[in-house]
Amino acid sequence: MKNEIAIIGxxxxxxxxxxxLLNNNxxxxxxxxxDGISYERETFKKALNETKVVIWxxxxxxxxxxxxxxxxxxxxxLVNSLRK
Numbered sequence: 682m683k684n685e686i687a688i689i690g691x692x693x694x695x696x697x698x699x700x701x702l703l704n705n706n707x708x709x710x711x712x713x714x715x716d717g718i719s720y721e722r723e724t725f726k727k728a729l730n731e732t733k734v735v736i737w738x739x740x741x742x743x744x745x746x747x748x749x750x751x752x753x754x755x756x757x758x759l760v761n762s763l764r765k
Contacts, residue, residue: 685707685708685709685732685733685734686702686707686708686709686710686732686733686734686735686736687709687710687711687712687728687729687732687734687735687736688702688709688710688711688712688735688736688738689711689712689713689720689735689736689737689738689739689759690711690712690713690714690737690738690739690740691711691713691715691716691739692738692739692740694738695711695713695736695738695739696711698736698738699711710732712725712728712729713739714739720739720755720758720759721758722758722761722762723762724762725758725759725762725763726762729762729763735759735763737756737759739752739755740752740755
């Protein structure tokens with residue numbers, strides 16, 4: 682089955698979105714580091730090959746010193762992995 686929507690991250694928001702979309706008969710998958718997926722460009726390319734919509738729902742803001750590594754850098758890898 683082709684996944685129309687991919688949610689990146691199993692944060693509280695990510696899990697809630699996943700459940701909501703799945704319960705509304707949407708084709709959705711969730712991608713998370715907790716499942717052994719690395720947030721790197723090539724990994725995103727493979728995981729998102731057939732996906733039309735990507736929702737970033739990963740991470741938290743508990744440690745402000747790691748915002749770059751945890752969020753900006755990973756989102757940059759995601760954006761650079763998507764088809765132009």
